[in-house]
Amino acid sequence: MSSGKVNISWFRRFTMFWVHNLQQALGSLGELTRNPVASMMTIFVLGLSLTLPSTLYVVVKNSQAVTSGLNDAAEISLFLRKDLTASDVETFAQRMQLRTDVERVEVVAKDQGLREFRELSGFGSALDYLQENPLPDVVIVFPTAEFRSVERAQGLLAELSQAREVTSASLDLQWLERLQALIRLVEDALGALALLLCSAVILIVGNTIRLMILNRRDEIVVMKLVGATDGYIQRPFLYTGFWYGLIGGIVAWVATALLVWWIARAVAGVTVLYDSQFRLSGLNLQELMVLWGIAVGLGLLGSWIAVRRHVAAIEPR
Amino acid sequence: MIRFEQVSKTYPGGFQALKQVSFELNNGELAFLTGHSGAGKSTLLRLIALMERATIGRVVINGHDLRKVGRKQVPFLRRDIGMIFQDHRLLLEKTIFDNVALPLYIEGYTQGEARKRVQAALDKVGLAGKERHYPMMLSGGEQQRVGIARAIVNKPPLLLADEPTGNLDPKLSMEIMRLFESFNDVGVAVLIATHDLGLIARMKYRTLTLKQGQMINDGLAHEPQHEEGSVL
Ligand SMILES: Nc1ncnc2c1ncn2[C@@H]1O[C@H](COP(=O)(O)OP(=O)(O)OP(=O)(O)O)[C@@H](O)[C@H]1O
Numbered sequence: 254m255s256s257g258k259v260n261i262s263w264f265r266r267f268t269m270f271w272v273h274n275l276q277q278a279l280g281s282l283g284e285l286t287r288n289p290v291a292s293m294m295t296i297f298v299l300g301l302s303l304t305l306p307s308t309l310y311v312v313v314k315n316s317q318a319v320t321s322g323l324n325d326a327a328e329i330s331l332f333l334r335k336d337l338t339a340s341d342v343e344t345f346a347q348r349m350q351l352r353t354d355v356e357r358v359e360v361v362a363k364d365q366g367l368r369e370f371r372e373l374s375g376f377g378s379a380l381d382y383l384q385e386n387p388l389p390d391v392v393i394v395f396p397t398a399e400f401r402s403v404e405r406a407q408g409l410l411a412e413l414s415q416a417r418e419v420t421s422a423s424l425d426l427q428w429l430e431r432l433q434a435l436i437r438l439v440e441d442a443l444g445a446l447a448l449l450l451c452s453a454v455i456l457i458v459g460n461t462i463r464l465m466i467l468n469r470r471d472e473i474v475v476m477k478l479v480g481a482t483d484g485y486i487q488r489p490f491l492y493t494g495f496w497y498g499l500i501g502g503i504v505a506w507v508a509t510a511l512l513v514w515w516i517a518r519a520v521a522g523v524t525v526l527y528d529s530q531f532r533l534s535g536l537n538l539q540e541l542m543v544l545w546g547i548a549v550g551l552g553l554l555g556s557w558i559a560v561r562r563h564v565a566a567i568e569p570r
Numbered sequence: 571m572i573r574f575e576q577v578s579k580t581y582p583g584g585f586q587a588l589k590q591v592s593f594e595l596n597n598g599e600l601a602f603l604t605g606h607s608g609a610g611k612s613t614l615l616r617l618i619a620l621m622e623r624a625t626i627g628r629v630v631i632n633g634h635d636l637r638k639v640g641r642k643q644v645p646f647l648r649r650d651i652g653m654i655f656q657d658h659r660l661l662l663e664k665t666i667f668d669n670v671a672l673p674l675y676i677e678g679y680t681q682g683e684a685r686k687r688v689q690a691a692l693d694k695v696g697l698a699g700k701e702r703h704y705p706m707m708l709s710g711g712e713q714q715r716v717g718i719a720r721a722i723v724n725k726p727p728l729l730l731a732d733e734p735t736g737n738l739d740p741k742l743s744m745e746i747m748r749l750f751e752s753f754n755d756v757g758v759a760v761l762i763a764t765h766d767l768g769l770i771a772r773m774k775y776r777t778l779t780l781k782q783g784q785m786i787n788d789g790l791a792h793e794p795q796h797e798e799g800s801v802l
């Protein structure tokens with residue numbers, strides 16, 4: 254029965270396979286211009302959906318860099334019991350000074366504290382009516398470099414607040430701690446958000462490809478009747494998904510760059526006030542490539558899911 | 571080439587379109603398939619082309635028992651069957667060339683490699699020079715011939731035609747039939763489903779007749795008296 258068939262060598266088949274793939278790839282690029290509105294919308298949804306997580310990523314990356322350089326601010330204030338004598342305070346301060354995790358200790362005696370308060374607060378003479386000094390003695394502890402990170406300083410704080418002489422202790426790092434908690438939150442949210450948006454992208458690409466398949470139903474039926482395999486019919490649609498990802502990835506680059514530029518301007522306003530050298534860094538080459546890869550991957554995955562379900566479902570009748 | 575053994579086809583819903591049909595069509599044989607509307611002609615052809623599966627019985631095509639053919643092998647079996655439809659099923663946005671070349675593209679030919687064969691096929695059906703036209707620019711008869719060119723372009727050993735002359739005038743019908751004859755002359759097996767009893771009678775080929783799903787006659791057609799006046 255194959256007498257009437259041409260026999261083509263495997264080598265020719267192999268080269269033809271690639272020539273054909275290239276033709277189909279370019280053909281499906283032309284296909285995008287046949288459905289320009291649907292294609293543009295899908296490409297933009299894909300690109301813009303990736304822009305949000307990638308911009309958040311840039312923000313998180315930069316704030317991690319900032320906060321890791323900000324730890325020096327750590328200092329622990331220890332408020333002492335009021336029944337301690339001046340010499341008790343002195344002994345306690347010396348004991349603190351001897352600790353290996355403490356670099357330096359500063360004592361703010363209650364009298365000195367009151368004096369400072371009187372000068373700074375402007376309550377002045379009102380304070381003269383007080384029977385006794387309401388302020389406690391305060392010992393300010395500066396941890397050594399290794400103990401200045403939030404976690405370490407926190408541990409030190411917990412330990413020192415256990416001391417007999419101490420009524421309460423506070424760490425001056427709370428704002429930093431809150432910032433880091435916030436960054437962690439954004440990091441966690443980033444993962445979830447990225448996952449959600451990627452699923453949305455897959456669904457949207459899948460749906461666009463599904464509509465394209467259904468639009469070409471008659472053509473697919475004819476192709477199946479003359480012996481086309483599902484794989485042959487699927488290929489141009491997969492290429493369409495590939496192009497969506499490729500172009501959508503570029504949209505994501507541009508949009509992310511714009512957003513980062515926008516944020517950088519806002520940040521520049523703040524850092525000028527703080528006389529900081531800080532500059533916002535955008536996506537580097539490797540990260541751009543990862544973003545592109547993700548975009549192409551999502552485009553392919555979306556079209557693959559659509560094609561798997563809908564090309565097989567079309568049967569000639 | 572084609573062998574039916576006690577084949578029955580029941581459509582979902584319970585309608586029995588074919589009842590215990592048995593026949594055999596040899597390599598290089600030409601036969602007509604006829605019967606009233608709804609007799610099951612199209613159903614029989616669809617069983618051969620794997621567009622439907624037999625409910626009971628065995629269909630053997632080119633030595634393949636179709637019960638044993640899986641989904642994945644269906645396209646490869648179809649490549650050995652040239653199919654011609656009454657509504658020709660051309661791709662309207664594609665040129666005549668691309669329409670005819672479709673079976674070749676599917677087998678991995680590039681446009682350049684397909685050219686010679688496409689031109690030969692179009693020559694054969696008398697449409698040389700229309701490669702760059704679109705189906706809508708052709709008459710019904712010409713469109714039908716494009717469908718035939720597509721069916722023969724990869725030289726399948728079997729041609730199936732379902733009402734290929736359905737809406738053509740008698741002269742054109744005859745031309746199309748002669749075309750099938752010429753393919754048969756070079757060894758292609760041909761099975762043509764048609765109502766056109768007058769045409770069948772004049773061609774003197776084996777005729778399979780279906781009636782309500784049963785094969786009631788297998789032999790030369792006898793031209794009915796009352797049809798005499800309606801032909802020509
Ligand atoms: N998909 C289907 N589902 C249910 N019944 C069907 C289906 N296809 C065909 N039939 C029924 O099977 C019977 C045979 O149909 P078939 O198309 O084979 O007839 P035919 O001989 O080709 O008729 P015609 O000459 O009108 O084309 C008809 O009664 C038809 O209603």
Ligand SMILES: [Mg+2]
Nearest residue numbers: 611612613732
């Ligand atoms: Mg029919």
